[in-house]
Amino acid sequence: CVTSDVQAACRDTTVTQELLKEGFHRDLQVKVELGEDAGGCAVAARIHLPPGIYVDPYELATLQQQNLTKALLIPDVTDVEAPEYLATALVLVLFLEADPRCSRCFRAAVPVHARYHRPAEGSQHALVALESPQVLLCCCHSHLAAECWEPAEVGAPCSAENVGPCQWHSTTHRAAREELMLEVPVGLREHSSLVCALTLLTTLLCASLILAATCRHGHFS
């Protein structure tokens, strides 16, 4: 049967992602091992960031200026202060560098930040699910095996050199995707009444202290 031959001819591209560091500020590291040779194409990964996580566009711009990271954020502006329930999802196209450890390996890292999530009942953490990235190739002059790579529509321009037609490609055969989970601490709804009561009481107390001192020592004549 033709189909199985075609699939057997294309070796799987493996993509792994990892979240380094802890807390709200992490580094997302993406590693890709291509099944076939890249053939002079630029390798990138398209990452869908859910509303619970974001990339700071200003931080990204600084990193790009220092040639430490190359990436495109779509859309390129985001409210960095918004909580998760008021934020929108983002798409990040991260260009990968050749990994010296193996011949068809590529990798890159980008700093990501977690947003504040809704307070929860009975749980101290909220979970953010990060889908597995999609591997993309940006090819300008090379020919790729048509069975393994198909043209893709990415809402971003290809590499810097604009010589001839450059086209994005993605894999025809999608391997099983693994989700990466990020734990974000959240406030507890059970605390609401206590917190409101004690906060207002304390502020009233402190305000009274200052008011009393002002009335005693201030000049009201």
Next chain:
Amino acid sequence: WLLNPLPMAVSSRGNAEALVALLVLATLYWVEAGGVGKAAVCYGLAVHMKIYPLTYALPIALHLRSGDGAVGAGGDGKARPKFVVHIWRLFVKTLNWDVLLFGTVAGSVLAALTFAFYHLYGWEFLEHAYLYHVTRRDIRHNFSPYFYMLYLTAESKWSFALGLAAFLPQLLLLLVVSIAFYRDLAFCCFLHTAIFVSFNKVCTSQYFVWYLCLLPLVMPSIKMSWRRGALLLLLWFVGQGLWLAPAYFLEFKGYNTFLFIWLAGLLFLFINSLIIVQIISHYQKEAQVTKKLKQR
């Protein structure tokens, strides 16, 4: 001030606090020196750069109305008039030539700057400079005692009422302090900003620079032993340290330390209030003024 490590560290995050401090100090200097017009220009520029000096409008107006720390409308020997009558007289008599000049010049400078920048940058300027403060929803952890309460109630029907309840002590204290201490403008403005920052819904280290720049003006009037002053300073740093520790574990280690951060925020408010009360209690400018009057 330029070599002070605190404003240096704060300014490196992208805010030219030293400039605003300079403008505020210039405003106070010119008001004391009698250059009302120049003070108004500096004031307009300061408000354009940062909105917080707007709270100084009331003390400056009261100060200009009465002249240089002169005795107020009511006589000294007679029985003190009723508080309400006194407040009414204070506000009705506020409009004199100096106050009108100050208000007009400051207002014109601010309006001219706003118009010029709107012409240069359009709607984006208005949004980022002014409207942003009205619609901003930042519930991330900060020194404010209200942070956890606002975070937990962000989507509830009580959100607006609680926001208002948080605003009232701040407003009341600012009014009372203005009326009590307007004769010493630097002291009044120092208290204003210290209270404004401590009771605000959002409070970060950057805001401390706003009242610390006025502390050198105020220190000669505060008769406090070195030991007491050092103890209060230590208490202030301890309050911040107790907040920074759980905040670090939340943000950089991912532990759920919200309760600790909230309690540390309440403690920090209490410490700030204590320091303000101590400063008010040990304020003795009046002794110097009466001495000068007697010497004439």
